[in-house]
Amino acid sequence: MKTPDFWFTPPDRPALAARLLSPLGSVYARATARRVARKGWKAPVPVICIGNLNAGGTGKTPTTIALLQMLAARGVAAHVVSRGHGGRLEGPVRVAGQSAALVGDEPLLLAAFAPTWVAKDRAAGVRAAVAAGAPVVLLDDGFQNPSVQKDLAIIVVDAAKGFGNGRCIPAGPLREPVAAGLARADLLLSIGSAPLTPPAGIPHLHGRLQPLPTGMDWSGARVLAFAGIGHPEKFFDTLRGLGADLAATQALEDHQPLTDALLSRLKAEAVRLNAQLVTTEKDAVRVPASFRPDILTLPVRLALDDPAPLVAALDRILS
Structure with missing residues (x-):
């Protein structure tokens, strides 16, 4: 879901929608506090x-x-314990070979760095990790x-x-x-x-x-960039900062499934624009195997x- 623009208006000049919804926001805050x-x-x-x-x-x-x-x-x-946003498994289950549809994209990415558990019940996930020696x-x-x-x-x-x-x-x-x-x-x-x-x-x-060096020279590279993260524009700006020529961009919803139909459309558009498809590390784990040879990944590190x-x-x- 795209976040509403009025969420990020200056606090001293709130949008009308923010003022009208403030009573509901107060209810939400009280529920969180409890x-x-x-x-x-x-x-x-x-x-x-x-x-x-x-x-x-x-x-x-x-x-x-x-x-x-x-x-x-x-x-x-x-070890890592994640709720597994976008996945269907309740857990606790250790991430190992499942699809993003089952465990979510973030746990799949994190599992490349450490034993990772998906659990809707966080306490059960931590117990499972501890039992496994975390x-x-x-x-x-x-x-x-x-x-x-x-x-x-x-x-x-x-x-x-x-x-x-x-x-x-x-x-x-x-x-x-x-x-x-x-x-x-x-x-x-x-x-x-x-x-x-x-x-x-x-x-x-x-x-x-910071972009992780991968041996790819992005300077002047003509790309079609797509991203389904919280703020896709940050990824596009990173590519521009590396000197890439963004022929087109496609901002997707956070955790949006990368269907064959969507990727086929993006692939056809990239061919038309004579551009290389590129996406984020988090999006890449959701890409079906049949499309992976056509898409480059730009990883970043904190x-x-x-x-x-x-x-x-x-x-x-x-x-």
């Missing part, structure tokens, strides 16, 4: 939550990958899910979009008010070059998504300007 007040199960191993306050994509998956790599450098082989569990999303206590909670936000108009769903993009959410968090990570002034009292990390606050937090929970 839910998160419940005390969940305390796992016998550290649980790190990579969450957000906004609905939609903010960069949680690249953050999870970066954390897995930081932990691996310390000799810690963490020394640390990363929760991909789930900040507003109270079923498991978090030893470290990281809130990820898109620096350019921030917290939108500051209102809760459906009046704005927030799952809960900013002050309430950050009061339960340990770190705030803003991704992107835009300035973001966070509320006082929470350590603030700055990061950016780079932190100063990882010291995160390193200190990891030291605390691993000691």
Whole structure:
């Protein structure tokens, strides 16, 4: 679902729709507050939550990958537990060879880096990971899910979009008010070059998504780019920044199924434009095998300007 434009109007100049829907947003906020007040199960191993306050994509998956790599450098082989958005399996089940239709695209991508579990019941997923020997569990999303206590909670936000108009769903993009959410968090990570002034009292990390060198020279490459992520335009801007010639772009809905009909249409359009199809790493795991030879992937990785606050937090929970 495309996020409404009025969600990201300035907080001091709210759109009419936001004002009209604010009473419903207040109801949503109160319901979230009641839910998160419940005390969940305390796992016998550290649980790190990579969450957000906004609905939609903010960069949680690249953050999870970066954390897995930081932990691996310390000799810690963490497991991941994900709800599996877009998948049909209830779980808990370990991701191994299933399709995105069953487990979701993000778990498929994360499974290339660490043992990954899909579970609608987060506590059951963490229990399964612990039973399989996980020394640390990363929760991909789930900040507003109270079923498991978090030893470290990281809130990820898109620096350019921030917290939108500051209102809760459906009046704005927030799952809960900013002050309430950050009061339960340990770190705030803003991704992107835009300035973001966070509320006082929470350590603030700055990061950016950098293309992973793959040997492909994108300079002057004529491409048809498509993406079904939270903010497809960020992917298109990354390609432009690498010097690619975007003959056309196709913004899809987040987690949108890549059907044969859709990909056949995109392939035909690429042929007509004499362009190469290219997509994101997350979208690529949803591409049927028969189309994969026709599509290039541009992976990105999170780079932190100063990882010291995160390193200190990891030291605390691993000691």
